[in-house]
Amino acid sequence: MKLTPEQLEVFDREGWIFIPDAFSPEEVELMRESANEVFRTQRPEIWMEKSGVPRTAFACHTYNECFRILANDHRLVEPLEQIFGEKCYMHQFKINAKSSFSGDVWQWHQDFPTWHKDDGMPEPRAMNISVFLDDVMPINGPLMLVPRSHKSGTIDTEHDTSTTAYPLWTLDNAKVAELVEQGGIVAPTGKAGGLLMFHANLVHGSAGNITPFPRKIVYLTLSALSNKIQKPTRPEFIAHTDFTPVSTLPEDTLANHARARKAEAAA
Numbered sequence: 380m381k382l383t384p385e386q387l388e389v390f391d392r393e394g395w396i397f398i399p400d401a402f403s404p405e406e407v408e409l410m411r412e413s414a415n416e417v418f419r420t421q422r423p424e425i426w427m428e429k430s431g432v433p434r435t436a437f438a439c440h441t442y443n444e445c446f447r448i449l450a451n452d453h454r455l456v457e458p459l460e461q462i463f464g465e466k467c468y469m470h471q472f473k474i475n476a477k478s479s480f481s482g483d484v485w486q487w488h489q490d491f492p493t494w495h496k497d498d499g500m501p502e503p504r505a506m507n508i509s510v511f512l513d514d515v516m517p518i519n520g521p522l523m524l525v526p527r528s529h530k531s532g533t534i535d536t537e538h539d540t541s542t543t544a545y546p547l548w549t550l551d552n553a554k555v556a557e558l559v560e561q562g563g564i565v566a567p568t569g570k571a572g573g574l575l576m577f578h579a580n581l582v583h584g585s586a587g588n589i590t591p592f593p594r595k596i597v598y599l600t601l602s603a604l605s606n607k608i609q610k611p612t613r614p615e616f617i618a619h620t621d622f623t624p625v626s627t628l629p630e631d632t633l634a635n636h637a638r639a640r641k642a643e644a645a646a
């Protein structure tokens with residue numbers, strides 16, 4: 380899937396794009412069920428909140444067939460190849476659970492400082508592209524973005540190891556207030572199946588989820604092939620060191636897998 384010149388222009392200016400209904404209801408159902416299966420397992424790649432509920436399932440594309448297919452989906456891979464002008468490798472793959480009642484916050488941050496400081500990524504030539512697996516509403520901890528903040532480049536950060544269970548390089552409140560004064564805050568919401576991509580230097584975060592509605596989002600972090608990480612300090616399941624270019628599968632692979640799974644279940 381290629382982005383239109385208008386979408387590329389909006390992305391460059393605002394630092395993010397949301398595409399509603401990028402995935403069909405049958406694909407969403409498969410991905411949601413597969414995510415629930417993943418979160419029911421206990422594995423070292425599944426990071427827990429301080430409260431004990433799952434926060435993030437890293438690297439599930441390496442052991443779950445649905446997410447293996449998603450990791451090679453043209454709707455996610457091609458836009459980033461288009462933006463970077465080259466093939467990409469998978470730097471990280473994760474599902475954030477933002478569980479009902481207990482999903483914890485993600486502090487205000489840019490992604491690139493963590494990739495640079497923890498993994499030795501040379502440049503912000505990598506990006507998160509994500510798919511909503513549940514309906515994302517104003518009430519269940521949507522991702523909040525500060526439009527145009529990517530134009531400020533990479534900003535000084537503090538290593539926050541205590542606010543949540545997951546260490547992150549975060550921004551101080553004064554800097555966030557300054558950027559919000561200029562760009563405001565948006566919280567893209569929409570039905571499961573929507574696609575959201577945002578620049579590595581776009582300031583973002585999310586509040587906790589105290590509603591009964593989970594807010595699962597799957598994120599592919601794809602990096603330009605020329606931007607290989609140099610000094611990984613985190614486990615391989617968080618910062619991959621397999622730099623094989625990501626290829627795309629035929630466009631109907633995920634939908635076919637959904638139908639095959641349904642037929643199997645009905646047999």
Ligand SMILES: O=C(O)CCC(=O)C(=O)O
Nearest residue numbers: 475485490522584585596
């Ligand atoms: O899923 C969320 O709410 C935030 C995720 C995030 O900010 C990140 O992975 O960098």
